[in-house]
Amino acid sequence: MRISDLLRHKGSEVVTATPGLSVTGLLDDLARHNIGAVVVVDDAGALVGIVTERDVVRRLNDRGAQLLHAPVAEIMTTRVVTCERGDDVTAIAKIMTERRVRHMPVVADGSLVGLVSIGDVVRGRIEQLESQSEQLERYIVRGSS
Known part of the structure; x- marks a missing residue:
């Protein structure tokens, strides 16, 4: 399963x-x-960072x-871990776990084309495992008939 499969299911919005957005504005967007x-993103739409609920809570403390x-620029992560549509979901799950990243922007040719969360990745992996299990069951049933 590829990241593109996840995006096909969840959408690319x-x-x-x-x-320059204020943290209050950010909180409004997160809630809404x-x-x-x-x-x-900057004015040209280029990826410059990512900011999460966790970033806000830690900085509030x-x-x-x-x-x-304060502007979002003061609390955002600027060294963003990204992936591409063709990346394998299992490999991305490993990277997200190792780097403790819950959200990963998806880029293509330098442009933002989606965002996957650890929940999306886990859901995709479960679907993949269920499909493999069903295929094995069908193989076993056919083989024993």
Whole structure:
């Protein structure tokens, strides 16, 4: 199974923000879309970072309520781990686990084309394992008849 299979199922819409968006604006976007991460892009649409609920909570602990007025650029992760549509879901699951990444932007030719979460990857992997199990059961039943 490839990342493109996951995107085909979930869609390729990605909620983005600019680096100048306030943390309060970010929280509004997260709540409105019921998501845990937003990809940060520059004015040209190029990927420049990612910011998650976890980033907000950790920085709130450090800086207090004044953080709410700060720009997203101050709390976003700039060394973003990305994948491509052709990448294998199992390999991406391993990378996400090893690097403790819950959200991974999908890029193609330098452009943002989707976002997968660890939940999407796990769901895809489960579907893959269920399909393999069904194929084995059919093979076994045919072989014993």
